[in-house]
Amino acid sequence: MTQGPTAETTDAAIIDASRSDPAAFETIFQRHYDALFRFLAIRTDRDLAAEIASETFLVAFEHRSDFAPSYTSARPWIFGIANNLLRNSLRRRSAQKRQAKPLSPTPAGFEDDVAWRVDA
């Protein structure tokens, strides 16, 4: 039976181990979730922060083979993923808001203006 990671085990070693033992990646979650949530909660509302934090670990798990083992800590990598996800999410939100606005709001006095032109 393999021994689990200790507090001294680096993130790089854990991620490397998770390539053959996917469950090992949960340690990365335990180590960095709280910090990541705070990082996100400062930048957006708590609901979106929770959503992005969760998605971040899913993306990180999916792409763990991309993690450069030369970095001991995974925090910069995870925060980078989160930042990208947050940016994309905010971009989508803002696009949705733009779409929700009327395309050509009727200017004030438009009807009067038309009436005046017709009369003229």
Add this chain to the structure above:
Amino acid sequence: MSDREYSDMRERLHRLVDTPPGPGPAREQAAAALREAISHEVMRRDVQSLIEEPAPTQRPDLPWLDHRPHAVRRWLPSLGAAAAIAAVVLTVTLVGNEPSALGALATTVRTLQPSALGEVTIERVTLEERLIVTEVGTLTVPYTESVEITERIDTDNAVERTTVVTSVTVLNDEDTEVTDRLLDESRRTTEGTVVYVLESDSTDYLTDSPDEFLATAQVRYTQNADPSVPFVSFLLDEIVSLYRTTTPTPPQRAAILEGLSRINGDIDETANPNDTVTVTYTNDESQGTVIRSLTFGRDGWLEEVTTTFADGTQAARVRPETTSVVMFLRPAAAPG
């Protein structure tokens, strides 16, 4: 600092203060989502490993089926199905202390003069096979139709062979559409011929030691064979495949024959008047009996493989007493 900047800063500070430090419903949900992703990956890997496990490459009783080009393979599902039906029953056993015909043949082969090893150095070996099939399966033809397929196998080395389908003839050509369709499919590939490469790992068997030969067979049987296929049946298939795809030397042929002769009680050996030896093995079960015979020449070459479907197989549309004969011609320069 403008009012707007000041307001933003206050909002951020409030968020920072309000943010829970860690555990909470969101954290648990995120952990659950990650665990689910992990378990999916574990499951995917398990499935992948199952898919990647080496599957048996030979059909139980007709190993050559898998070496046929696609067009020909379409004609043969019935024989494959018939092969799958088989379970074991032995018809004849070796009698008392009588000398084994195979053992005697093996001794003869071992004493072949080195000068008789000419075939080993031949660059091109020509084998001819004649396979008569009655069936039809996927094609819309009555099972009473027969086809004769003649192949020429040119060998550049012991492992890979290029096989060219030289002719396809319908013996009972009431339905010529069958022939045409098969030929069309052949032509579609390479101007009237189907060229394909037989890849074989039968060279694993090539050894001068009968013990090693049997040990290899046992390992491969354990690793690759369907457990419902008897060892003897598997071994005979492997031998057919071996002679089809390699050119064993006399000591290697002797090892094969000696190894086969040690399968006491499972096969029937008959010494024929022309110094050849025929090994017969019968599989029988409720759906039909399949009798297979391998005839070895006095130099240890496999000369002929006969498969008889005694009861026919209804599911595979093989009539009772249908016999498939594959004749192996020894390499041109091999000793006669």
